[in-house]
Amino acid sequence: MSQNCNYDTLLFLEYQNTTSTVVCLLIERNTQNYELAAKTCANNHTPTHATPWRHNPVPISTKERRLSYRLKRRQKAIMSSPNLSEEEESPSSGKHPTVGRNEGVTIPTPPTITSQVNPWQYLQSASNETIGGFPTPQLGQSVWYNIAQTLREKWPQKDGPKAWVHTFRAQHKENAQATVAKLQSLILRIIGEEVTDSLLISTPTAEEELYEWFPPPYHFLVSGIPQNTITRLTDMGTCSSPEATCFFVLYNQPLPRYICTLEHFTFPDAETSNLAITDIVKRTISADHSVSEFIHKNIPSPDAEAALKAINSIRVSSLNISVARNTTHTVWNVHVDSPPNLSLKDYFEWTSRIRNLLFISEDYGSATIRSEEHQFMCFGCKSFDHPTGLCPFPRIQGWFGPTASTSDDSSKASLNSCANHSAPSSKSNASPQGRGNGGRGRGR
Template identity: 20%
Template sequence: MPPQHPTKEPNSNTSPGDDTPGKELPPDAPLSTLCALLTTDLNRRSLPTSARSVPHDPLDKYTKAQMPKIYDGHPTDIFSLIDPKVVDEWDSRPACKLFALPFGIEARNRSRHNSIRACIFAAVAEITQSQQMGISAPKPSKQAKRLNYTPSAFLIYNLTEAQRRTLLEKTVWSSIDISFRVALPEPNLPDFLFNIKGFTTMSMDLVRSMVVAVWQDKETQTSLQMISQAAANKEHTYSQSNIKAFTESLEVKRLDVKEKGDILAPRFNIHAESKYIKDHNLWAQIQDFLADCQYSSNMLGRGTTQIAPYECRICYSVDHPHGLCPFPSIAGWNRPS
C-alpha cells in the first residue's frame, strides 16, 4: 500500500485554482460579475424614472456646424423656372412657408423628386414636430423644359411662425438621408456679385485695391447714383449714402482653381453687402453694371468678369466649382460629397 500523506487543511486565504499557500485576497476585492450586475440593477431601480436613461434627441443626426453661405446668381433664381401656375398656387397658401433646396445631382433629376420630397417631408416633420405642414414638389415651366432644366425648390407650407424660425436657425440641414438648404420664399439678394479671372497673383489685397479704384471712380459713382434714382419707387428710395455703404462693403475672396494640367489659375470672387440694396431689380442692375466695368492695372493686367461662373453639383452655389465645395470638409458632414 502506498504511503499515506497527511491531508492539509484548506487555507482560507488561498484563491480557487491557486496552489500557492498563504496568498491573501485584497480586502477590497470586487464582487463577482453576477453580484455586481445585480447590485447595479437594484441601484438603478431605486432611481426615479427620469434618471435611468438619457432621452435620445432626434435632431442629433443633423450636422452641427456653422454652415457656409450658398449664393444664387440672381435674386429670383430659386423660383424663376418653376411653372407660374404652381408659383401662384404656392403664393396663395396661408400661414408660413419656406423653400427647401436639396443638395446633390439627384435634385436636378425630376424622376427622383418623389423620393426627395418624401425625405424632406420626414426631416421637416421630425425637426418641427408639425402636425399640419406639407411639402410640394416643383414643376418646370415651359422655358425650363426647352432648356432641359429641372427646378429644385420644394415648398414647405402650413408652418407656424415658431416652426419657421426653427428651420431658419440652420441655413442647411444635413443627415444621412437628405441634405437641404432652407430659404425664404421671396427674392434672395446674394452678397456675391461676380468673379474675376485672368490675374496671375495670389494677393487679394492687390485685387481689392484695384476694384476699389474702379468703384470709387467719379464716373462709376455717378452712374450708380443714376441707376438707383431711376429704380426708386414708393417702397424703396436710395440716397448716395446707400450706394456708398454698398461699395465700401466690398470683400474679395480668392478661389484657388486649377485648370487642365493641374495649373493654378486663381479666381477672385467679388462680394458686397446686399442689405444696403433692398430692391432685387435694382440689385440686378447694379450687378450688371459693375460686372461690365473694366478691371485692370499695370501690375495685374486686365481681368475678365463672370456672373454666376459655376454651379456646384453638391450645394448649387454659383461662387465655386464642385471640387472646391466647402461642405464635404465640414466635421460631421453627412451627404453628398
C-alpha cells in the same frame, strides 16, 4: 455518441453528470472573429443515479481528444468573442450571426436628432464645429426660375407662412416622391410630430424642359405650419443628416452677397493682391454714375448714402482653379457685405451693370468677368461663387452628403466650366434670358 453531432464542427464535449447531456459548441469563422452558436444533443444513456465525474469517468475516443486539444488552442479567440443574442441563437429565427463584430474596433454612434435650433447637431457626433457655422449658398438666380406659370400664380396665394427647401445636388425630377418623403420625415424630426397632418411640401412643375446638368426647378415650397416652426427651419439654413442634406431659404429670397468673378489679372495670389483689387473695383464702380443712380432710383425709401454704403462694403477674395493636373490659375470673387435695399430682380439688374464694367490695373493688366456659359455654378449647393469641385460643404468634417472631389479630379474645378451647364446631348440652348419672378438664367 448521438448521430446529431457533426464531427466536422465539434470542438468540445462536456458531459454533465446529472442530465448526461452533451453540449456541442460550434464555431463559425468569418473575416473578423469567431462567432459561437450552441445546440444541445441528448445522450442515449440515462443514468440511474448521480455520481461525481471523478468516480465515473466516461471514455473519450481519440477523435474527441484531438478535438478537445484544438479547442484549447483556440480558447483565447473563443473567449474574446461576444455572446450571441437569443434571437441569433435560435435556429427558427432565420437570422445569421452578426458578421464582423470586433470589440477592438470603435463604431461611431449615429447622431441623435433633436428639435433644438442647431444645424450642427445633424453632423456626425465626432465632428467639430466650423468657425462661423455653415457657409451661406450664394444663389445666383431666383428660386422661381423655370417654375410653371400656373404655380407662380397659385403658390403666393397660399395662406400662412412659407419657406423654400432644396436638397444637396438637387435637380428637377418628374417623380419626386422619394425626395418629398425624405424632406417630410426630416422636417418633422426638426419641428415635432404634432404638425404631421398640417405640413405640406409642394412639388415644383417645370415651365419648360432644360437640357443641362441638374436643371431647375428644384425648390420645394414648405407651408401649412406655424410661423415659429418656419423660423426654426430658416434660422437653421443648412441641415446635414443621414436622411437628407438640404438647405432652407426664406420665402422672400434674401439678396446674395456675390456680385461677379474676375479673371485674367496677373496679380500674385496674396492678401495684398486682394486688397489692391478691392480698391480697383470700388474706384471703377464709383466712377460709373449709372450704377449709383440705379440704387437711388429703385430703393423703397430715400437714402443719400445707400450707394456709398454698398460700394464701401465690397470685398474681394481669391480662388485657385485647376487648369491642368498640376497647374492652377487665380480668379477673384467680388462680394458686397451690405447690399443695397433692392428687390431681387433689381439687385440682379444692378450686378449686371457692374459686370459690364472694365476693371484695369496699371501693372497687372485688365480683368474680364466670368459670365454666360463660363459662370461658375456649384451642382451641390447651387452657389455661383465656386465650381462644384470646390464646394465647401463636403469638406466639413462629419458631412453626410457626397464627399469632396479628390485633388486628381480637376474637371469640376476647372476654368473651362462650360460642362457645368450644358448636358451632353443638348437639343437646344433653353436657358431663358428673362428676369422678373423667374430671375436670371443660369450663369447670366
